[in-house]
Amino acid sequence: MEKLTILGAGTMGHSIALSAAWSGQTPTVYGINEQDVANADKGLAQKLAVMADNGLFDKNEAQEIRSRIRFTTSLEEAIQHATFILEVVPEKLQLKRELYKQLEGLVDPSAIIASNTSGFKPSLLAEEMAHPGRFIVAHFWNPGHLIPLVEVVNGEQTEVETTKRTMALLKLMNKKPILLNKELPGFIGNRLQYALFREAQALLDAGAASKEDIDAAVTYSIGRRLPVTGPLMTADMGGLDVFSAISNYLFEELSDDQRSGEILSQLVEQRKLGDKTGEGFYNWEPEVSEEINRKREQTLIQFLKNDLEQEG
Ligand SMILES: NC(=O)c1ccc[n+]([C@@H]2O[C@H](COP(=O)([O-])OP(=O)(O)OC[C@H]3O[C@@H](n4cnc5c(N)ncnc54)[C@H](O)[C@@H]3O)[C@@H](O)[C@H]2O)c1
Structure with missing residues (x-):
C-alpha cells in the first residue's frame, strides 16, 4: 500500500484526506501553521458529522476514520516515509514548482509527486524537476470527499509506472479516476x-x-x-x-x-x-x-x- 502524504490542509487537502481515510488509508497532512491545521481539523469534524448523520457510517466509524489522519506543520516530518505525495497548495505556478524542487531534495526518486492543480498542464508544472518521470496530475473535485471523479493527466515525461500506481491508489480510495490521452489546460x-x-x-x-x-x-x-x-x-x-x-x-x-x-x-x-x-x-x-x-x-x-x- 502507498504511504500517502497530502501537502496542503485547505479546502481540498483536508477533504481528500477524509476520502483517503474513509477507504482505510492513513494519510499524513501537512499544514503551514497551527491555525491552518486547526481549521482543517474543524472542517473534518463537521464533514464526518454530516456523513454520519446521513447514514454513510456510524459515529464510531467516524471516529476511527478521523484517527487515521495525522496532521503536521513540519514538511520534513510529513514526507519522511511517503511513497505518494499529493500537492494541494494554492494555484500558483512558481510556488508549486519551488515545492517540487524542495521535495526532490528530500525524498527518494521512487516517491510519486502528484498535483491537484485545477488546470496547469503537468509538463509545465514539472519543467524544473530533476525526475519528471515521477510527476503526474491527479485532479480531485470539490468537495473532495463526496465527488468521485479524479482526472489523471500525464506530462510528456511521466513514467508508465507512475500512472499505474496513481490509478491503483485512486481506485483503492473508491474514486472514479479517468486517464486523459493528452494534456490540455483545464483537462476535461x-x-x-x-x-x-x-x-x-x-x-x-x-x-x-x-x-x-x-x-x-x-x-x-x-x-x-x-x-x-x-x-x-x-x-x-x-x-x-x-x-x-x-x-x-x-x-x-x-x-x-x-x-x-x-x-x-x-x-x-x-x-x-x-x-x-x-x-x-x-x-x-x-x-x-x-x-x-x-x-x-x-x-x-x-x-x-x-x-x-x-x-x-
Ligand atoms: N477549491 C476548489 O474548489 C478546488 C477544486 C479542485 C482543485 N483545486 C486546486 O487545489 C489546490 C488547493 O486549492 P484549495 O482550494 O484547497 O486552496 P486553499 O487555499 O483552501 O488551501 C491551500 C493550502 O495550501 C497550504 N499552503 C498555503 N500557502 C502555502 C505556501 N505558501 N506554501 C505551501 N503550502 C501552502 C495550506 O495548507 C493551505 O491551507 C489548488 O491547486 C487548486 O487549484 C481547488
Whole structure:
C-alpha cells in the first residue's frame, strides 16, 4: 500500500484526506501553521458529522476514520516515509514548482509527486524537476470527499509506472479516476464546466433571463439528466441527426468571449466573491448559506449512497 502524504490542509487537502481515510488509508497532512491545521481539523469534524448523520457510517466509524489522519506543520516530518505525495497548495505556478524542487531534495526518486492543480498542464508544472518521470496530475473535485471523479493527466515525461500506481491508489480510495490521452489546460471537467459558465454569463450580461431562471434552466433540465448520461450519450439518446442540425445553426450564436463577463468582473472588483464574502451573484446570508450548503451536501451523499448500492 502507498504511504500517502497530502501537502496542503485547505479546502481540498483536508477533504481528500477524509476520502483517503474513509477507504482505510492513513494519510499524513501537512499544514503551514497551527491555525491552518486547526481549521482543517474543524472542517473534518463537521464533514464526518454530516456523513454520519446521513447514514454513510456510524459515529464510531467516524471516529476511527478521523484517527487515521495525522496532521503536521513540519514538511520534513510529513514526507519522511511517503511513497505518494499529493500537492494541494494554492494555484500558483512558481510556488508549486519551488515545492517540487524542495521535495526532490528530500525524498527518494521512487516517491510519486502528484498535483491537484485545477488546470496547469503537468509538463509545465514539472519543467524544473530533476525526475519528471515521477510527476503526474491527479485532479480531485470539490468537495473532495463526496465527488468521485479524479482526472489523471500525464506530462510528456511521466513514467508508465507512475500512472499505474496513481490509478491503483485512486481506485483503492473508491474514486472514479479517468486517464486523459493528452494534456490540455483545464483537462476535461473544467473545460466543460467553463463552457457552460461562459454561456451562462453571456446570457446574464445580455439580460436574457434572471440569474434564478438561468440557473433553473440547468438544474431542472440538463442537470437532471447529466448525473445519468453525459453529453455524448445524451446526444445518442436524442438522435445524432437532431443534435447535429442544432449544432450547425446554434454554435455560431454561442458566446466566444475570451474574458470574464461584465457582471462577473464588476462583482469581483467590488470584492463580492460569493458565499465566502456574503454576496456574489446571490445574497449569502449565513442562514441561506447554511441551508444551501446542507442541501447540496445531502444530495451529493445520496448520489454516493446510490453508487455504493449499485456496486453492492
Ligand atoms: N477549491 C476548489 O474548489 C478546488 C477544486 C479542485 C482543485 N483545486 C486546486 O487545489 C489546490 C488547493 O486549492 P484549495 O482550494 O484547497 O486552496 P486553499 O487555499 O483552501 O488551501 C491551500 C493550502 O495550501 C497550504 N499552503 C498555503 N500557502 C502555502 C505556501 N505558501 N506554501 C505551501 N503550502 C501552502 C495550506 O495548507 C493551505 O491551507 C489548488 O491547486 C487548486 O487549484 C481547488
